[in-house]
Amino acid sequence: MTGKARRKAAAALALAAMAPLLSACTEEPSAHDAVRDFLVGWQTGDYTLAARRTDGDEKKVSRALEDARVQLDAASFRFELRGIRRADDEAEADFAAEVDLGENNPLWEYDGRLPLHLVNGRWKVRWSPSVLHPELREGQRFAVKVESESRQPIVDRNNDPLQQPANLYVASVVPAKLEDAAGLCEQLSKVTGFPQDRLLSRIRSASPSDQVPLVTFGRLRFAQLRSELEAIEGLEFSTREQAVAPDAPAQIVGTVTAVTPETEQQLGGPQRAGDTVGRSGLQKAYQEHLTGSTETSVITVDLKTLQPVAELAKWRPGRTASPVRTTLDRKVQSAADTALAAGGPGMLVAVKGSTGEILAVGSTKEYHQEKDALAGKFPAGTAFSVMAVEGLLKAEVDLKQKLSCPAERTVGGARFHQAGAFTGGTPTVQASFATGCVTALASLARRIDGAELTAGAAKFGIGAEWTLPLKSFSGSVDPLRNDAATARAIAGQNVSVSPLSMALVAGAVASGTWRPPVLVTEPASQDPADEDAPAQTVSPVDLDDETVDTLRSLMRVAVTAGSARAADAEGEPVHGVTAAASVDRRPLSWFVGWQGDVAVAVLVQSADSTAGAATAGRFFQNLRAGA
CATH class of the missing domain: 3.90.1310 (Penicillin-binding protein 2a (Domain 2))
Known part of the structure; x- marks a missing residue:
C-alpha cells in the first residue's frame, strides 16, 4: 500500500469513528446529514458528495475543494465536528480542521464554520470561500510559502x-x-x-x-x-x-x-x-x-x-x-599538510595534550583522513612500549641494566627480527627503548604479566569507548595468554591502533592525564544523532607519576640520542619515540611524541624507520614558523 493509500484509509477510518458522534451532536438529523456529508466528502476527496450538500454550483464547489488541496499540496484533511446551532431556518456548524501539509511540514490546525439554511425543505451549506477558511474571500486562493x-x-x-x-x-x-x-x-x-x-x-x-x-x-x-x-x-x-x-x-x-x-x-x-x-x-x-x-x-x-x-x-x-564549531586549528593543519607534502605517503594527527582536542588531521592522497587517520587499524610496532613502561616498573625492571639487541630472538616460540644491528656494545633497556630494538624489548615479556600490560594499555585509552561525530578507532590488544603473545604485544604486532589513538597516548604522557578525543565543541554533544547527550561519557585517566616521569625521560633521550633524532626542532624540547611496522608487506614508520602542548602521531609508509620522526620534525618547525 502506498503512502497516499495509507493516508486515505486512515482518513476513512477516522470518519467512520466520527459518524456516531456526528449523529449525537444535534437533534435535527437533516442539518446533521448535510454537515456530515460535506465534511466526509471533503476529507475523502469525494468532492461531488460534498458539493451536493451546498447551495452552490456543483462543478464550481467541487473544483474549489480540489483546488484547496492542490494549493496547499495537502496530504490529507481531517475534521472534527464541534457542534451545530439552529435558529429557525438557519444553522451554523463549528468544526476543527487538521491539514497535513506533507512530509517534513507541519500540521495546520484551524477552526472553521459552516453556515446552513433550508433550501426547498433541505438543509444546505451556504457556499462561499469562507467555508474553506474563515479568512478566505472571493477572488482569493491559498498558497504555501517555504523558506x-x-x-x-x-x-x-x-x-x-x-x-x-x-x-x-x-x-x-x-x-x-x-x-x-x-x-x-x-x-x-x-x-x-x-x-x-x-x-x-x-x-x-x-x-x-x-x-x-x-x-x-x-x-x-x-x-x-x-x-x-x-x-x-x-x-x-x-x-x-x-x-x-x-x-x-x-x-x-x-x-x-x-x-x-x-x-x-x-x-x-x-x-x-x-x-x-x-x-x-x-x-x-x-x-x-x-x-x-x-x-x-x-x-x-x-x-x-x-x-x-x-x-x-x-x-x-x-x-x-x-x-x-570544531577544535581544528587552520595553522596547525597547514603545518601538518606542509610537513606531509615533503615526504612519502602518510598521515599525521595532532591533538592538544591538555584537553584531547583534535587540532589537525593530515594525510597524503594514499590515505583517508577519517577512515585511516581516525578510524584506521594499524600495528603499533614498538611504539606500544610506551604503554608497557608501567608494567616494567611494577616488575622492578632496572632501565639501566644491559639488554642485548641481537638481529634475531625467539620468545616463547615467537620469532622477532631487528633490522640493523646495535653497535657500541650491549645497550641498556633505556637505549633499546630509545632505538626501538624489537628483539630486546620483546625479551622483557617473561618479566611482565600479560594482564598488567593490557590494563596499562587501557589507562592510555586503548579500547576506550569514546564518542566522536565521525568514525574512529581507540585501539585493541589481542588476548595475552602466554609469553609469546605478551612479547608480540610489546613489539606491537598484536596491538591495533589508529594515528588518533596514538596521538592521545602522546598527549597523556605530555600532560600526565589521558583524555578522550574532542572534535566538535558546538553543539556540545559528540553524537550528532543526539545533541542533548553528554559531551563525553569516557572519563579522563590520571597516570602514575613515576610512570609519567620515566616516560618523559625515555622519550626525550629517544629524540636527543636515539632513533627519533629527526623529530627535534627549535623551541621547547621535543619528546617522542619511533617504531617500525608493516601492513600487507608495506613498511610503516611511526613517530609518537609532543612539543609543548601539541602531541602528534605520524605514520609514514617507508622502510626508513626514522621517516615518521622526520615528518614530525618538519611539522614542529612549520608550526613554530607559522606555516
Missing part, C-alpha cells in the same frame, strides 16, 4: 570557516508566467530525474508571483545539463554563492552537494529543492544542525494582483540552523 535557512558554516577553534565559496545554479519558475506548468515539469523530470508530480505540486502550491526554486545544481552537473535545461521554456536560472567547498582537512570537513533525486525524499520533498546536503564528513554528520528547519507559512493571495493578502499560519519547527 529554508542558508547553510551555516563549519568553523575551526578560532571561528575561521573551513569552507570556501562555490557557485550553485538554481533552476526556478514564476508560476504566473507559465503557460504549461505540467509540460515544463515533465521535461524537467526527464532531464534531472526529479519526480514530475512533486515538481508540479511545488509550483501549484506556491504563490503565483513568487520565484519558486525547483532544482539546484553544482557547477559540473549544471555544465553537463545546461543545454537541455535552457531548452525548457519558462525555466529561469540564477547563481547563488555559498561556502560549501571544503578546506583542509577536506575529508573531515566533508563535501556538500545540491539536493539530488536520491536525497530529495530524505530531506522532505521539493519544498527543500534549492538546499544543499552534506555527503561526507562533518557536513553529513551535522546536516540537520547546519541547515536547521524550514519556515512554512500558509497565506491567501489575490487572484487579480497576485499579491499576498493575509498570513493564516506560520511555523519554523525544530532548531534554528547554527555553525558547527
Whole structure:
C-alpha cells in the first residue's frame, strides 16, 4: 500500500469513528446529514458528495475543494465536528480542521464554520470561500510559502570557516508566467530525474508571483545539463554563492552537494529543492544542525494582483540552523599538510595534550583522513612500549641494566627480527627503548604479566569507548595468554591502533592525564544523532607519576640520542619515540611524541624507520614558523 493509500484509509477510518458522534451532536438529523456529508466528502476527496450538500454550483464547489488541496499540496484533511446551532431556518456548524501539509511540514490546525439554511425543505451549506477558511474571500486562493535557512558554516577553534565559496545554479519558475506548468515539469523530470508530480505540486502550491526554486545544481552537473535545461521554456536560472567547498582537512570537513533525486525524499520533498546536503564528513554528520528547519507559512493571495493578502499560519519547527564549531586549528593543519607534502605517503594527527582536542588531521592522497587517520587499524610496532613502561616498573625492571639487541630472538616460540644491528656494545633497556630494538624489548615479556600490560594499555585509552561525530578507532590488544603473545604485544604486532589513538597516548604522557578525543565543541554533544547527550561519557585517566616521569625521560633521550633524532626542532624540547611496522608487506614508520602542548602521531609508509620522526620534525618547525 502506498503512502497516499495509507493516508486515505486512515482518513476513512477516522470518519467512520466520527459518524456516531456526528449523529449525537444535534437533534435535527437533516442539518446533521448535510454537515456530515460535506465534511466526509471533503476529507475523502469525494468532492461531488460534498458539493451536493451546498447551495452552490456543483462543478464550481467541487473544483474549489480540489483546488484547496492542490494549493496547499495537502496530504490529507481531517475534521472534527464541534457542534451545530439552529435558529429557525438557519444553522451554523463549528468544526476543527487538521491539514497535513506533507512530509517534513507541519500540521495546520484551524477552526472553521459552516453556515446552513433550508433550501426547498433541505438543509444546505451556504457556499462561499469562507467555508474553506474563515479568512478566505472571493477572488482569493491559498498558497504555501517555504523558506529554508542558508547553510551555516563549519568553523575551526578560532571561528575561521573551513569552507570556501562555490557557485550553485538554481533552476526556478514564476508560476504566473507559465503557460504549461505540467509540460515544463515533465521535461524537467526527464532531464534531472526529479519526480514530475512533486515538481508540479511545488509550483501549484506556491504563490503565483513568487520565484519558486525547483532544482539546484553544482557547477559540473549544471555544465553537463545546461543545454537541455535552457531548452525548457519558462525555466529561469540564477547563481547563488555559498561556502560549501571544503578546506583542509577536506575529508573531515566533508563535501556538500545540491539536493539530488536520491536525497530529495530524505530531506522532505521539493519544498527543500534549492538546499544543499552534506555527503561526507562533518557536513553529513551535522546536516540537520547546519541547515536547521524550514519556515512554512500558509497565506491567501489575490487572484487579480497576485499579491499576498493575509498570513493564516506560520511555523519554523525544530532548531534554528547554527555553525558547527570544531577544535581544528587552520595553522596547525597547514603545518601538518606542509610537513606531509615533503615526504612519502602518510598521515599525521595532532591533538592538544591538555584537553584531547583534535587540532589537525593530515594525510597524503594514499590515505583517508577519517577512515585511516581516525578510524584506521594499524600495528603499533614498538611504539606500544610506551604503554608497557608501567608494567616494567611494577616488575622492578632496572632501565639501566644491559639488554642485548641481537638481529634475531625467539620468545616463547615467537620469532622477532631487528633490522640493523646495535653497535657500541650491549645497550641498556633505556637505549633499546630509545632505538626501538624489537628483539630486546620483546625479551622483557617473561618479566611482565600479560594482564598488567593490557590494563596499562587501557589507562592510555586503548579500547576506550569514546564518542566522536565521525568514525574512529581507540585501539585493541589481542588476548595475552602466554609469553609469546605478551612479547608480540610489546613489539606491537598484536596491538591495533589508529594515528588518533596514538596521538592521545602522546598527549597523556605530555600532560600526565589521558583524555578522550574532542572534535566538535558546538553543539556540545559528540553524537550528532543526539545533541542533548553528554559531551563525553569516557572519563579522563590520571597516570602514575613515576610512570609519567620515566616516560618523559625515555622519550626525550629517544629524540636527543636515539632513533627519533629527526623529530627535534627549535623551541621547547621535543619528546617522542619511533617504531617500525608493516601492513600487507608495506613498511610503516611511526613517530609518537609532543612539543609543548601539541602531541602528534605520524605514520609514514617507508622502510626508513626514522621517516615518521622526520615528518614530525618538519611539522614542529612549520608550526613554530607559522606555516
